[in-house]
Amino acid sequence: MAALVLCLALYLLNLGAMGLVSVDEPRYAAIGQAMARSGDWITPRLWGTPWFEKPVLLYWLTGLGFRLDLGPEVAPRLPVALLSLSFLAFFWHRVRTLWDSRVATYAVALLSTSVGWLAYSHIAITDIPLAIAFSAALLISLEGDLSGRRAIAVGAALGLAVLAKSLVGLVLFAPVLLLDRRWRYLLRPAPIGTFLMIALPWHVWCGLRNGPEFFRVLFLEHQLGRATSTALQHVQPVWFYLPVLVMLLFPWFPLLSLAPGPRGDARVRTLWVVVGFGFVFLSATVNKLPHYVLPLLPAIAILLALGLARTARPERAMIAPMALLGLLPLASHVVPQALADGLRAAEIAWPLALWVGVAGLAATVLALARRGRRLAVPVALVTAGLAFLWFEFATFPAIDSAATARPLWLSQHPTCAPPKPRFLNYGLSYYAGKSMPECRVLDLQHDSVVR
Numbered sequence: 001m002a003a004l005v006l007c008l009a010l011y012l013l014n015l016g017a018m019g020l021v022s023v024d025e026p027r028y029a030a031i032g033q034a035m036a037r038s039g040d041w042i043t044p045r046l047w048g049t050p051w052f053e054k055p056v057l058l059y060w061l062t063g064l065g066f067r068l069d070l071g072p073e074v075a076p077r078l079p080v081a082l083l084s085l086s087f088l089a090f091f092w093h094r095v096r097t098l099w100d101s102r103v104a105t106y107a108v109a110l111l112s113t114s115v116g117w118l119a120y121s122h123i124a125i126t127d128i129p130l131a132i133a134f135s136a137a138l139l140i141s142l143e144g145d146l147s148g149r150r151a152i153a154v155g156a157a158l159g160l161a162v163l164a165k166s167l168v169g170l171v172l173f174a175p176v177l178l179l180d181r182r183w184r185y186l187l188r189p190a191p192i193g194t195f196l197m198i199a200l201p202w203h204v205w206c207g208l209r210n211g212p213e214f215f216r217v218l219f220l221e222h223q224l225g226r227a228t229s230t231a232l233q234h235v236q237p238v239w240f241y242l243p244v245l246v247m248l249l250f251p252w253f254p255l256l257s258l259a260p261g262p263r264g265d266a267r268v269r270t271l272w273v274v275v276g277f278g279f280v281f282l283s284a285t286v287n288k289l290p291h292y293v294l295p296l297l298p299a300i301a302i303l304l305a306l307g308l309a310r311t312a313r314p315e316r317a318m319i320a321p322m323a324l325l326g327l328l329p330l331a332s333h334v335v336p337q338a339l340a341d342g343l344r345a346a347e348i349a350w351p352l353a354l355w356v357g358v359a360g361l362a363a364t365v366l367a368l369a370r371r372g373r374r375l376a377v378p379v380a381l382v383t384a385g386l387a388f389l390w391f392e393f394a395t396f397p398a399i400d401s402a403a404t405a406r407p408l409w410l411s412q413h414p415t416c417a418p419p420k421p422r423f424l425n426y427g428l429s430y431y432a433g434k435s436m437p438e439c440r441v442l443d444l445q446h447d448s449v450v451r
Helices: 002-010 022-038 057-067 073-097 101-112 115-120 127-141 147-165 168-181 189-210 210-227 241-248 253-258 266-284 288-310 319-325 326-340 350-403 406-412 421-432 439-446
Strands: none
Touching: 002 101, 002 210, 002 350, 002 406, 022 057, 022 073, 022 288, 022 421, 073 101, 073 127, 073 288, 073 439, 101 115, 101 127, 101 189, 101 288, 101 406, 115 127, 115 147, 115 241, 115 288, 115 439, 127 266, 127 288, 147 189, 147 326, 168 266, 189 210, 241 288, 253 288, 253 319, 266 288, 326 350, 350 406, 406 421
C-alpha cells in the first residue's frame, strides 16, 4: 500500500508545478484545447491552422482534460499521467502472468522509477501513448497461444499505436510477427479487422475533410521524411541513442549486466529481438530525439527485472544504482539550465559530482550491507521513489523559471515573442491562445518592442 501511494505521488502531485516545456508540449496542448473549444474532434488545428504532423490520440486525451477545465498545465498532462499509471497496473498483471509476482513487481518498480518513463509521463507529448499501446501489444503477444481474444487485443493495441504516432509502432512490432510464426495468429480477419476499425476511421474522415495535403504531411513529410530527410532539423549521429538509453534508464542501467541471454526462453528471446531491432531501426533514421526510444523501455525493464530476480547477490547489484542516486542533487541544478540552453551550455560542477558520487557509493554499500539480501531490493526501490519525489519538488519550480514561458506570461503578458529560444515562442503562443508575432518583426514595423 505504501508503494502504491508513493507511485501515485510520483506521477500526480507535481503536474502543475512547471509551465509547458519544450516546443512540442505547448503545440500539442493547444491543438487539444482547440478541439475541446470548437467541438471539431477530427481536424487538428494549431492556432487556427490545420496541423497534420501527428495523429489524433493525444489531442483527444488532452481535449478531454480541457473539457473538464483542469487548467492550462494539468489539463494536457493529467490524461497522460493517468494513462501511464494504468499501463503500470496492466504491466504488472501481464508480467506476473508470464513469469511471477516478484519479477512483475521488480519490472514495474524499475520502469516507474526510471528517468525516461517518469519524466515523459509528466509531459503531454505523443511518445508515452505510443509506448503504452506498442508495449501492450508486445506483452499480449508474448503468450504462447495467440488465438481468439488475445489476437484481437493485439490488433486493438496496434490500432491505438497508429492513432498515437502513425506507422512507427507497426515497424517496431514487425519482428514479433516473424518470431515463432506469430503472423499465423495475427494476420487473420478478426485481429486485422479490429486494427482497421480503430486506426482507419479518423484517417479516412480527416483525409476526406482536408484532402491530399493531410496524407502528404502526415505520411510523406513526417513519417518517411523523419527517417530520411535532414529538413526536420533533428539530425543526430548513428550512436546517439547509446548515451540516451543510458540516461533514460537512470539509475538502473548498471543492471543491464544481469539481463538474461536470449537463448532458452522464447519470451526473453522476443524481448531481445524487439529491443535490438528497435534500437537499430531508430539509430538508422536520420532524425533522432531522446523520447523516440521510449517504446523500448518496458521490454528492457522486464529483462532487468528477470536478471535482478535471478541473481544470487541482489544487495551487490543495488550498490551502483543507489550510488547514482547521489547525483540527483547535482542534477537538480543542471537540468533546468540544460532544458533552457542545451546540455552543452549547462555548468556541471564535476568535482562536486565526483565527491557526491563517492559519498553516495560509500553510504549505499554500508546501508545495503546492513540490510542483507532479503531487503536490499525493496529498500533500494523505495529509496529511488523517494529520491525522485524529492527531485520533482526541488527541480520543477526551477525548470518553470528557466525553461518555460509561464513566468514571463504571468508577469508581463507580452504581445510578442522572441524568435529564440523556440520554447519561449511556442509557450507564449500557448498561454496567449494565439500565434504570437516575433518581437523583431514588430521592432521593424513599429520601432518598438513590448517585452
